[in-house]
Amino acid sequence: MKQKREERLRMKNKQVKNIEHTLLSDNYYILNKVTFDYLMKSGEWVNQMREVYDRGDGAGILLYNKQKRTVILTKQFRMPTYLNDNEDGMLVEVAAGMLDKDNPEDCIIRETEEETGYRLKSVKKVYEGYSSPGVMTEKMHFFIGEYTDDMKVSDGGGLDSEAEDIEVLEIPFYKAVDMLHSGGIMDTRTIVLLQYAIIHKLID
Numbered sequence: 001m002k003q004k005r006e007e008r009l010r011m012k013n014k015q016v017k018n019i020e021h022t023l024l025s026d027n028y029y030i031l032n033k034v035t036f037d038y039l040m041k042s043g044e045w046v047n048q049m050r051e052v053y054d055r056g057d058g059a060g061i062l063l064y065n066k067q068k069r070t071v072i073l074t075k076q077f078r079m080p081t082y083l084n085d086n087e088d089g090m091l092v093e094v095a096a097g098m099l100d101k102d103n104p105e106d107c108i109i110r111e112t113e114e115e116t117g118y119r120l121k122s123v124k125k126v127y128e129g130y131s132s133p134g135v136m137t138e139k140m141h142f143f144i145g146e147y148t149d150d151m152k153v154s155d156g157g158g159l160d161s162e163a164e165d166i167e168v169l170e171i172p173f174y175k176a177v178d179m180l181h182s183g184g185i186m187d188t189r190t191i192v193l194l195q196y197a198i199i200h201k202l203i204d
């Protein structure tokens, strides 16, 4: 399927040809060395190499409650951030997960329940965007969803089978916005969705 996607791209972009993959790791997800020829504006074909990490696509959701003026966020240990300046490695994030075979809507509804314990009936897609376009294939689907207390069906916390250990936070919206400015929130998808909530006045 990945190959097909690239065939389509190759057909659409005449500046790119001879795409070749060398597998560097399939230990958990897929890391490929990808070489290709690229036609520069100067008219010269240049051979380029990129390491490309493929772990599929993802989805994230901001849960909000207009009446209570609150949002639901999660907190969990993220090793890569621990290795890069995040003092204790803990990160405050919107509920998020990787897509499987399901469509993004069903997937984020399931992920929301696993991580936060809230069973949503409906969600609204607001954006699609590439997470880290120079390195990863991952496209993120951004959602918002209204929650109420009666939607809480379990503690959440993530799947034990995947050793997820997620703290569920219900915090006032203004506090989350303060955290945006103080550096208490450093996950870009969470920043994007909180800014969406500000711009569209989801909570006044």
Ligand SMILES: Nc1nc2c(ncn2[C@@H]2O[C@H](COP(=O)(O)OP(=O)(O)O[C@H]3O[C@H](CO)[C@@H](O)[C@H](O)[C@@H]3O)[C@@H](O)[C@H]2O)c(=O)[nH]1
Pocket: 028, 029, 057, 058, 059, 060, 093, 096, 097, 098, 099, 131, 138, 162, 163, 164, 187, 189
């Ligand atoms: N053993 C092992 N397990 C892994 C590894 N990488 C991921 N996992 C397992 O796969 C699970 C994936 O959980 P999800 O909730 O589906 O994904 P996520 O880690 O929350 O990722 C979401 O957020 C990321 C960062 O914001 C996004 O990059 C990602 O696309 C997604 O939206 C993790 O809990 C972990 O158990 C790995 O290298 N080794």
Ligand SMILES: [Mg+2]
Pocket: 095, 096, 097, 098, 115
């Ligand atoms: Mg997750």
